[in-house]
Amino acid sequence: PPRADGKPSNIGSDIIRALQTHITTALAPPSSEAEPASPFTTAPGRVAVATASETRSLLTRSADGAVIGVVVRVDGVDHELPASAVVLATGGFSSDRAPDPETSLLARHRPDLVHMPTTNGPWSTGDGVKMAEAVGADTLHMDQVQLHPTGFVDPAAPNSDTKFLAPEFLRAEGAILLAPPPHRAARFVDELTTRDRVTAAILGLSSPSADGDTAAAAPAATAILLWGDATARHFDPPSLAFYIKRGLVRQHDGGLADVAAARGWQPDALEATVAEHDAAAEVGGPDAFGRTVFPGKLGGSSKYYTAEVTPVLHYTMGGLRVTPEARVVSAASGRPIPGLYAAGEVAGGVHGANRLAGNSLLECAVFGRVAGASAAADAGEPTAAAPAPVGAAGQGHVEL
Numbered sequence: 076p077p078r079a080d081g082k083p084s085n086i087g088s089d090i091i092r093a094l095q096t097h098i099t100t101a102l103a104p105p106s107s108e109a110e111p112a113s114p115f116t117t118a119p120g121r122v123a124v125a126t127a128s129e130t131r132s133l134l135t136r137s138a139d140g141a142v143i144g145v146v147v148r149v150d151g152v153d154h155e156l157p158a159s160a161v162v163l164a165t166g167g168f169s170s171d172r173a174p175d176p177e178t179s180l181l182a183r184h185r186p187d188l189v190h191m192p193t194t195n196g197p198w199s200t201g202d203g204v205k206m207a208e209a210v211g212a213d214t215l216h217m218d219q220v221q222l223h224p225t226g227f228v229d230p231a232a233p234n235s236d237t238k239f240l241a242p243e244f245l246r247a248e249g250a251i252l253l254a255p256p257p258h259r260a261a262r263f264v265d266e267l268t269t270r271d272r273v274t275a276a277i278l279g280l281s282s283p284s285a286d287g288d289t290a291a292a293a294p295a296a297t298a299i300l301l302w303g304d305a306t307a308r309h310f311d312p313p314s315l316a317f318y319i320k321r322g323l324v325r326q327h328d329g330g331l332a333d334v335a336a337a338r339g340w341q342p343d344a345l346e347a348t349v350a351e352h353d354a355a356a357e358v359g360g361p362d363a364f365g366r367t368v369f370p371g372k373l374g375g376s377s378k379y380y381t382a383e384v385t386p387v388l389h390y391t392m393g394g395l396r397v398t399p400e401a402r403v404v405s406a407a408s409g410r411p412i413p414g415l416y417a418a419g420e421v422a423g424g425v426h427g428a429n430r431l432a433g434n435s436l437l438e439c440a441v442f443g444r445v446a447g448a449s450a451a452a453d454a455g456e457p458t459a460a461a462p463a464p465v466g467a468a469g470q471g472h473v474e475l
Contacts, residue, residue: 087436098122115147115156125149130202133161133210133415140211140405141413160414160450163403164443167391167420168201169193169220172236180204184217184393193388194226194240203421207395212415213406216423217393221430224273225252226387227323228297239323241300241384243432248309249370250302251352253345254280255383260340261348263298265366271429274386297385299338303376318382327379334379349373390430394423401446416450418442 078084102122117123127149134144134155144157168180170193176183180201193199204214225246226238246252246266252273253260264276277298307315318324327333331349335342355362356369395417396404402411419439426434 086433090436090440098124115154130165130206133206135210139413142210142415158414159454160416162401162446162450163203163207163395163415163417163421164419164439164446165201165203165421166199167195167394168199168204169195169388169391170197170199170237171201180217180391181220181388185220188220188222188388191222191386191388192226192236192238194223194238195388196237201391201421203417204394207403207412207415207417210412210415211405211407212412213396213404213409214423215393215396216427217391219392219423219426219428220388221270221390221392222274222386223389224270224277224386225298225300225384226389227318228383228385230322230383238385238387239318239321240387240389241323241382242310242314244310245300245302245306247370248302249306249373250300251373252277252384253299253301253340253348255297255299256339260335260338260345262352262364265362265364267366267368268364269429270432277384277386297383300382300384301334301373302380303373304378305371305376307378307380315380324380324382327381328377330376331374331379334381338381390426390435391420392423392426392428392430394421396424397422397442399445400449401442402449414453416446418446 102120104117104121104123115123115125125147129148131146131148131153133142134146134157135141136143142161143159144155145161147154147156171180172182172189172191172193173179174182174189176186179189181189204212208214223240225241225243227241228238229235250266251262252264252266254263258280263280264273266273278296280296280298315324319326325337327337331345332342334340335345352362352369353372353374355366356372360367360369396406397417398404398411400411401416401418401422403415403417404410405412419442420435422438422442425438425442
């Protein structure tokens with residue numbers, strides 16, 4: 076539900092918070108329960124959460140290749156943890172940027188992107204995919220990697236490998252993208268087109284010819300995001316204050332002339348660009364870039380805000396091949412590997428070549444429940460008939 080102030084909730088954090096609360100309260104071991112001998116054991120019907128641990132590999136049964144547990148390292152010691160089912164929910168590989176294709180999924184499938192910054196944390200190295208591949212799992216769409224067009228460039232650390240995401244909400248509520256100095260202060264794309272097209276437009280900004288601007292050249296593949304107080308009012312005030320405090324967003328109180336001076340543009344060029352935008356907004360477009368949706372005008376704002384942004388590795392659409400029941404498929408047999416399931420970004424084939432905004436949460440919620448239900452249904456039935464090959468009647472991998 077919306078927050079008390081009427082603004083939308085952060086759905087992702089709300090889902091995690093609700094699940095975390097449920098696991099640590101309703102499913103936690105009773106306070107009277109004795110301290111378990113291992114961080115992986117607890118009473119039936121309860122959930123043990125092991126932090127500061129690392130899953131190293133999957134355990135398999137030699138007779139049929141079924142996954143029967145995991146090897147977990149805690150305090151430098153490896154533990155074999157038997158299980159009737161293993162569900163991989165380890166995320167993607169946007170931080171797997173080592174140059175060696177033998178160890179890095181990005182280097183193997185998209186070597187052209189290993190130099191890009193990412194919005195993902197250092198844990199996003201495709202470990203789940205690698206462990207599953209080691210026991211014969213199939214993959215698909217591994218070359219489909221999404222670049223988000225707008226990651227904040229921190230002026231204090233412009234070359235940082237990890238960047239905060241500049242939310243699409245800003246562009247949805249009226250922020251525009253401008254070519255950075257020494258380019259003229261001009262728009263160059265429909266800000267509301269798909270992520271891949273906005274990204275391509277930013278990456279395609281060519282070196283400008285002399286046009287009267289005197290600012291020093293900006294780093295390659297950046298743009299300036301500009302918005303006014305109307306957009307700021309619709310945005311989350313604590314988030315905006317956080318970005319300003321971190322130096323990722325600048326607030327300009329002196330009109331467009333202040334923006335131009337701070338960013339190094341000619342004031343008349345910026346005024347003309349904003350006027351062109353507002354003229355298109357007045358009639359609903361289309362403008363020179365085919366845009367027909369305009370939340371409002373930019374001119375005459377009491378305050379303006381700017382941020383330097385750059386494309387960032389954001390999501391990997393490729394991953395493990397799964398059935399509609401979230402069972403991981405064997406590359407050799409085309410059949411599901413008994414005991415192994417996957418949900419979320421670790422699985423491939425759900426989003427095709429370009430994931431739409433918000434759909435990863437949908438994928439996690441839907442396939443997380445599906446994987447859990449399949450694992451529960453299959454547990455305790457190791458001698459059941461072998462599943463039909465993927466593509467046979469009643470089966471099929473998930474692919475758009």
